[in-house]
Amino acid sequence: MGELDGRVALVTGGGRGLGAATALALAEAGADVALLGRSAATLNAVGQAIGERGRQSVSVVADVADWEQVRAAVAEIEQALGPIAMLVNNAAVVSVTGRVAEMDPAVWARDLAVNLNGPFYCARAVLGGMVKRGWGRILNVTSGAGSRPMAGAAAYSVSKAAVNFFTDILATELEGAGVIAIAVSPGMLDTDMQAGMRSIPLPDTDLFRRAHAQGWLRPAEEPAALMRWLCGPAGEDFAGQVVSVNSSAIRARVGLPDLPDGLRRP
Ligand SMILES: NC(=O)c1ccc[n+]([C@@H]2O[C@H](COP(=O)([O-])OP(=O)(O)OC[C@H]3O[C@@H](n4cnc5c(N)ncnc54)[C@H](OP(=O)(O)O)[C@@H]3O)[C@@H](O)[C@H]2O)c1
Structure with missing residues (x-):
């Protein structure tokens, strides 16, 4: 029996990078997983890998920045797999x-629409059902850029700071409801997003070229394992918090290897 047997998850951006790794980690723990993104081909490939793990999956092409598309996607997913937990x-x-x-x-408007409106729309579409059933997890993927200003990426940085605050507000509103909202900071990952940033020839992206050259990028499977863990009973201790995968204390509890000097946090 998996820890998440019988539960349905929705992972936005589930077709690649951290979203794909998280979808697979949740499926391996027994969840059926809906994948939402803009590219059917990548979503379907991850959906097939979920099927190979003996779990059900549905892929929906939608833009998280569009409320009507999100609402329709959630209805389609719940029709196919059951209530999203x-x-x-x-x-x-x-x-x-x-x-x-x-x-x-x-550019400012688009980053805010995807990174901030998106999480709000998705939470808005699933929260009523979670509260009615008395159980739920909302994991909002944030970034170190939400706590420390990232010059040259103002919209991204502001959107992630807002995601942290949004998570705190959710936790306040959901106290006692059985629905836990947590922000997860996934560290610097070896994904398309990092490759895109280091390919931009600006001084503000030097940090990403350096991180890549020094071998500091980590596999997406690490924060994926953290999110799987937070979907279990452990998540109850972290409502409203920002949980970082770079925290040594958290890594020890999840069973992840310790990080090299320079990345390690208390
Ligand atoms: N990579 C890092 O080092 C790093 C560091 C800190 C935080 N993070 C955070 O971790 C999360 C995942 O990052 P990643 O590195 O895996 O990024 P990625 O490789 O660029 O993947 C982003 C995902 O989001 C989807 N997406 C983008 N816009 C969308 C939209 N409007 N509607 C629906 N789906 C959309 C993409 O799918 P489609 O293109 O098919 O839509 C893709 O699956 C993000 O929240 C990011 O901010 C990443």
């Missing part, structure tokens, strides 16, 4: 396009 708000975009003085307002 776990939501992983993972989908995000990062635009490192220059500092605020030169930033295109359309």
